Amino acid sequence: MQAKGTFSSPSLTLLPLNIPCSSSRSGSLSCYFQIKQQRKTICACVAPPLNIGSNGISKTKNNHMSKSEELHSVLEPEDDSDVLIECKDVHKSFGEKHILRGVSFKIRHGEAVGIIGPSGTGKSTILKIMAGLLTPDKGEVYIRGRKRDGLISDNEISGVRIGLVFQSAALFDSLTVRENVGFLLYESSTMPEDQISELVTETLAAVGLKGVEDRLPSELSGGMKKRVALARSIVFDASKATIEPEVLLYDEPTAGLDPIASTVVEDLIRSVHMTGEDAVGKPGKIASYVVVTHQHSTIRRAVDRLLFLHNGKVVWQGMTDEFTTSASPIVQQFASGSLDGPIKY
Ligand SMILES: Nc1ncnc2c1ncn2[C@@H]1O[C@H](COP(=O)(O)OP(=O)(O)OP(=O)(O)O)[C@@H](O)[C@H]1O
Ligand SMILES: [Mg+2]
Numbered sequence: 001m002q003a004k005g006t007f008s009s010p011s012l013t014l015l016p017l018n019i020p021c022s023s024s025r026s027g028s029l030s031c032y033f034q035i036k037q038q039r040k041t042i043c044a045c046v047a048p049p050l051n052i053g054s055n056g057i058s059k060t061k062n063n064h065m066s067k068s069e070e071l072h073s074v075l076e077p078e079d080d081s082d083v084l085i086e087c088k089d090v091h092k093s094f095g096e097k098h099i100l101r102g103v104s105f106k107i108r109h110g111e112a113v114g115i116i117g118p119s120g121t122g123k124s125t126i127l128k129i130m131a132g133l134l135t136p137d138k139g140e141v142y143i144r145g146r147k148r149d150g151l152i153s154d155n156e157i158s159g160v161r162i163g164l165v166f167q168s169a170a171l172f173d174s175l176t177v178r179e180n181v182g183f184l185l186y187e188s189s190t191m192p193e194d195q196i197s198e199l200v201t202e203t204l205a206a207v208g209l210k211g212v213e214d215r216l217p218s219e220l221s222g223g224m225k226k227r228v229a230l231a232r233s234i235v236f237d238a239s240k241a242t243i244e245p246e247v248l249l250y251d252e253p254t255a256g257l258d259p260i261a262s263t264v265v266e267d268l269i270r271s272v273h274m275t276g277e278d279a280v281g282k283p284g285k286i287a288s289y290v291v292v293t294h295q296h297s298t299i300r301r302a303v304d305r306l307l308f309l310h311n312g313k314v315v316w317q318g319m320t321d322e323f324t325t326s327a328s329p330i331v332q333q334f335a336s337g338s339l340d341g342p343i344k345y
Contacts (some may be wrong), residue, residue: 042326081300084109087140088104103139110288134151146159177220181203203234207270226261248272253298
């Protein structure tokens with residue numbers, strides 16, 4: 001198998017991140033080795049969240065926020081046993097630019113959360129911090145209650161598998177769809193190649209793609225590339241003894257797609273969630289996900305709860321159906337796209 005021969009490194013385990021790379025094979029390789037240096041392994045067997053109902057969903061799933069509320073008045077559930085990821089007072093600067101100025105929120109087991117906010121406000125940055133690709137300058141990230149020190153590669157034990165689907169589909173241009181989707185498995189799994197190939201085909205079918213395994217990314221449409229990227233992030237290593245809850249972080253998964261292709265991707269995001277059912281009728285495996293988006297259709301269709309990021313902080317949070325009815329001026333301006341309001345460009 002080409003991918004295996006090209007990138008053999010049995011000692012390494014990479015997270016199922018979709019890594020942006022340059023277009024050549026050597027570009028893919030150099031990107032791979034960059035990642036290799038940054039990341040070691042992520043595996044741990046930790047008890048499942050305590051506070052999970054018989055349907056697998058968090059019992060404390062923010063039902064308390066049934067009314068539109070400003071952030072300061074929102075009551076968090078007291079029981080944190082179902083919290084998978086927590087950002088606490090996270091700060092991040094790039095040079096002189098103080099981008100994140102005390103961001104705090106929790107992602108609970110079973111949740112589908114959207115992060116919205118003006119361009120350049122730090123949405124991609126907070127996703128990268130959650131994924132462990134960037135460290136906060138100040139503040140903490142907790143993974144199932146355990147503080148993460150440094151980058152994800154500095155932690156041998158995580159307890160949650162975190163995948164990031166980058167803003168661009170970020171496929172390896174010189175590898176086939178099969179090699180892209182099976183990349184981590186060819187690299188680090190003990191599964192035989194024909195089993196990996198079968199699994200890749202199954203995973204592609206789950207996102208509604210058939211017969212594209214031997215194509216190169218340049219032979220796919222934008223929407224198909226997004227689906228391949230999604231397949232790559234959900235492909236599951238059947239040889240692993242332990243199964244951790246998986247959180248997927250999507251950075252603008254529907255940007256640049258037409259309304260129908262957007263709907264397809266939004267439904268796919270729902271379908272791979274534990275409450276969903278994939279294209280071949282199997283239950284989804286993703287415990288929780290976070291979607292950064294500007295698109296109203298994605299807000300309505302793909303997420304249940306929203307965090308509004310502005311001026312480096314979460315300035316509003318509420319359920320999706322409150323987004324268009326909220327009295328908050330900043331939410332009203334964002335929802336209507338008005339030039340008048342607290343957000344100035
Ligand atoms: N590695 C970096 N080095 C320097 N500046 C950076 C870096 N990453 C992000 N920034 C800056 O931080 C700010 C926030 O960037 P980020 O990509 O998180 O914004 P965003 O909210 O995702 O924006 P958009 O909606 O346009 O994708 C921007 O001003 C960006 O230029
Ligand atoms: Mg961004």
